[in-house]
Amino acid sequence: MKKVKILLSAFVVIAALQSCKEKSDLEEVVATPEPQKEQAAPLGNPDDVKAEGGPFQVAKLGYKYDALAPNIDAKTMEIHYSKHYKKYTDELNKAVKGTPLESKTIEDILKTLDPENKAVRNNGGGYYNHTFFWEIMGPNAGGAPKGAIAEAINKDFGSYEAFKTQFAEAATKQFGSGWAWLVVDPSGKLVIGSTPNQDNPLMPNTGVAGKPVLALDVWEHAYYLNYQNKRPDYITAFFNVINWDAVAKKYDAALVK
Template sequence: MTYELPALPYDYTALDPYISKQTLEFHHDKHHAAYVKKYNAAIADTEYADQPIEAVIKAVAGDASKSGIFNNAAQAWNHTFYWNSMKPNGGGQPSGDLAQKINANFGSFEQFIEAFQTAGATQFGSGWAWLVLDGTTLKVTKTLNAENPMTQGLTPLLTMDVWEHAYYLDYQNQRPAYIETFLNNLVNWDFVAQNLASA
């Protein structure tokens, strides 16, 4: 079962001026594509070759001898999830059940924003900020490098890539500005709501 590189869910210019065509071309066509290629090479002719990528991620997590498989599998999955976490004319505030749950679990939407911004800004080095479902409770977490919350029994609902290649061409070293823009102008709350509803 070869894992295919998914196309972006929007055009390369669709997130301008917040994320440039150049960033999306490098990030999707080079970085994401490389993870997919290396993952497929790593699982060829192994017990993982016919398993869904989510099952492989969970199966090899924490096994140092399979770190190559894990890193490429998780990064392939994380990036696909990240592309879907954004949309043209995104941002703003969620509505319906998601909005009510954010208010119930964080106290307010503003307190969620503060927690998510802090997670992204304080992730040292490369990694990800996440909104996850832990049982029936929404939480914000962050992971290092390729790590994914699903390996800890959590359900990812939203992610933001804070590896430098996600933002450096557009924001240089201003990660907080990228984070603020992601939340204000890019978040696909419909995708988050769908993930919550199907959890």
């Protein structure tokens, strides 16, 4: 009888040890760390972006990098503003340093541009175009315009929808990098056009002349992270972030001779 008790006790101890081992094994399996997912770097603050020196400063963005999402994603906005735009600004400052252009406004520089001056043409255009672009977009924007700009669009294109179709077509058909524009031409009429690279309607002989009131950047750096090769989807989304109040102010100013 005593032997039976000893055997039973031994069995209980062995069973308990086995149970602990299984539990321990189980815990080890559960505790195995999953592969670390790469953490996205936190977004910077647009207010921290400063030009490296010279007469031209980066314009304040006026909203956070994620303010236009999901139409334009935060990472694209951050790279576009803090890298591309800053680079155009810095290179423009270098290009005008020590020249008579140093004391001129960007508008005057572009209106009297020597097209062979590639440094000023590319970087001055890049500076003006992007400064303009940040301004005519905004959060809680989009929809149809109101007031005088809406009346002018209806008069010159037939309807807002017809205007959208024509503007989207100009932006889609611009081959390679460039910009689509809505301008007030010298006769006061609204006209749609496009320019390659960083050219713009202020420059002489670009094929679209007038005072810009709306612009769309169709360089791949403006959309490729989110839209890849689907430029038309990016163009469709752009209409959701147009700040028509800002466009209306530019339209009013453009009508002043």
